[in-house]
Amino acid sequence: MIRVLLAEDQHLVRGALAALLALEDDMIVVASVADGAAAVAAAVEHRPDVALLDIEMPVMDGIEATAGIRAKVPEAKVVILTTFGRPGYLHRAMDAGASGFVVKDTEPERLADAVRRVLAGQIVVDPALAVASLQRGPNPLTDREQAVLRAAEDGATVAALAVRLNLSEGTVRNYLSSVIGKTGARTRAEAARTARDNGWL
Structure with missing residues (x-):
């Protein structure tokens, strides 16, 4: 069986x-x-x-x-x-x-x-x-970009995300900027929706 x-x-x-x-x-x-x-x-x-x-x-x-x-x-x-x-x-x-x-x-x-x-x-x-x-094709987002985007879905500020992820604010901004560029979105909320719709998160 x-x-x-x-x-x-x-x-x-x-x-x-x-x-x-x-x-x-x-x-x-x-x-x-x-x-x-x-x-x-x-x-x-x-x-x-x-x-x-x-x-x-x-x-x-x-x-x-x-x-x-x-x-x-x-x-x-x-x-x-x-x-x-x-x-x-x-x-x-x-x-x-x-x-x-x-x-x-x-x-x-x-x-x-x-x-x-x-x-x-x-x-x-x-x-x-x-x-x-x-x-x-494959998921364009790196593991770190996915982690930052997941953390950002609740609308937290860059400063709060930096503390939560143990990263500098500049690094968080860079990751979010990269994610927005790769998804073709205008905002991080739109980037998160696109990533979810494609199964990347």
Whole structure:
């Protein structure tokens, strides 16, 4: 039996996914949780063959959870299952160690097939998302630029950001200026929206 871990913060969706997978003769859901941190803990406890993770979850998102699971339970494969088919998410998920990226409106039999294929060592990616990702290219923001932009999303002043990030005010301004330039935005708020829409944050 293929041991599957589910992590999805919407109870109805999580229940529906568990019910669908239970219909497969070769699969069993060994844990079902509502956030990324719980997913990592459940992976350590239950040692699943495959973890199906939503991206946007509380406490820890699916990409952070992917990295955590792969670090602590390296034999477990991870499939990202999301409503948000954003190219940047695909790059970040694969960088974190995911073996699959499937959108939630995929047919149930294709989801089960994706679980089997990643367990067999294949990489499974939604075809339309793969094309969009190739067209858009990789995330243009560096790790530090992403960190500064995330910190700036709450509208904090440059001075406050400098204290929070342990950087000089000039360095914070330089990072924000670079981010605005790379995203083609006019303001840092617009840059953050663009980055979020593309899955770069």
